[in-house]
Amino acid sequence: MAVTDADHYTGQITTRVDGIGHVLADSKLEIPDYQRSFSWSDDEVRELWDDVLKAIRDNVPDYFLGSMVTTAGAERDQVIDGQQRLATVSILFSAMRDILKSRSDERAEDIERDYLGRKNIRTREWQPKLKLNSDDNAIFQLIIEGRFSEAKRQATRDSHKALVKAYEILHEKMEQAIADLPATSWQAPLVELHEYLLSSANIIRVSVPSESRAFVIFETLNDRGLNLSTADLLKGHLFGTAGGRVEECKYSWAQAMAPFSGDDRSSTDQFLRHYWSSREGVSRVKALFSQMRDSVSTSEEAVALASELGKAAPLWASMFERDAAFWENYPDSAKESLEVLGALKVEQCRPLLLAVMQKFPKQEIEKVLELLISWSIRWFVVGGSGAGVTERLYAEAAKAVSLGEVTTASEVSARFIERVPSDQEFEKQFAVMSVRRGWLARYYLHQIEKYRRGEDQPEFISNSDVTEVNLEHVLARNAARSDWPAFSDDEFTDMKLLIGNQCLLRQRVNEGLGNGPFASKKGPLSQSGYLLTQEIAQCADWTPDKIWARQERLAVDAVKIWVRGV
Known part of the structure; x- marks a missing residue:
């Protein structure tokens, strides 16, 4: 091996410090299908590049990239943790290979053979050094086989686009690094980067003989500084505890994660907190994993919780999609x-x-x-x-x-x-409230309109799209002060956003009203199909007293619409 420390054995667990280039060169690795998809952001890719280049410039002999946890598979070692760095460095080598190849440098073949993959001498099938999960692998293989344009055309998922973007960023960075260098030395920065990744950009590889033990290590490493979500940790604990029933756990976990796209950590963790609160009472973010972990100590409990999560996640996701x-x-x-x-x-x-x-x-x-x-x-x-x-x-x-x-x-x-x-509190506050958010004012007025008509869904107001139904401020926000003599200066300023001063109008009608005086608005308002709008046109003038009176009537209706209980 190249730059390594001596192996350290703890039972059957092996740890080794090695350059990430050597890890890729000397292994056949695979990301299991139950692992989340590629998720590194543009900033994370750039940060890796910048950190490695800084380490090279500063002559840092050993730059630490983090840890990875693997377990032996039938044909390939399974990566339990570390896929983001491995995939990104593989993409970096792909971009390096493509730049060398575009300039007819024979080292392109060396990079491909040593770090990316090769064709089987008999079958001519591509045999990659690293395979991603089933969602990402096809796009990833196109990139590392040198077919980036095809990968970009076929990228559909967020994780696919992230892989493509990572290549574009790293390719651009390397092109910038060699720009304007003479023909005799342009290769030097790439060679230096290759050598540093091979032997000095180090990773701690923890090899564990079984998946259950691998997930225990995965969880322990998080306690020592890995940036993992509650979902990551819970998955590791469930799989590690499931023992011989781990395949059942994997199936249910895949169902639980299916509603979430890519590496949507915030949503998955939010789901887990809401799920746990629905079972155990209020749960705090910091204590969530420990509470869920402590509830699972047997394989039966691990399988049961995974199954429950698999059923609950689609329901939770449905809360955010009316067409679910x-x-x-x-x-x-x-x-x-x-x-x-x-x-x-x-x-x-x-x-x-x-x-x-x-x-x-x-x-x-x-x-x-x-x-x-x-x-x-x-x-x-x-x-x-x-x-x-x-x-x-x-x-x-x-x-x-x-x-x-x-x-x-x-x-x-x-x-x-x-x-x-209470009804009294609600009516009192509704009668004096201003509403600044247009969508909320439209919602209030739509609901009260439906109540006045005694119909749940009257056809003519079912479309609350702002492009079809506008919100009209009778005393307009940009009204001329001289057009509203009945209002004091304070009233002219403060009453425009009162819900009593707002009404619904079809967009085509509202377009012609402008900011004029009330007399110019009465006709269009009287022709509206909305009862709440028509009643405004019945006023001889629009004054502070009329606004307050209308708002009080709306408040009386509001109490009957948004009821306190059943």
């Missing part, structure tokens, strides 16, 4: 509630909604959705008792649903009734 299969037979009002919860960033209710989606029949789920949106609007208008208190309340209710202690929307409602703002 789960909501196919639900009314538009339920789908609209999902969108409003997302727009309001009401995350605290997710554990409860997840538990309800798992346990309740369709009719009860619809009722709970109505409650969630009503409570969210009430807390949004009045103000809640703090995000922490609300989160705990939702999580405890979710736990009760998961345990079967709460089985109906009415029973859910009973747990919240004392915490949700």
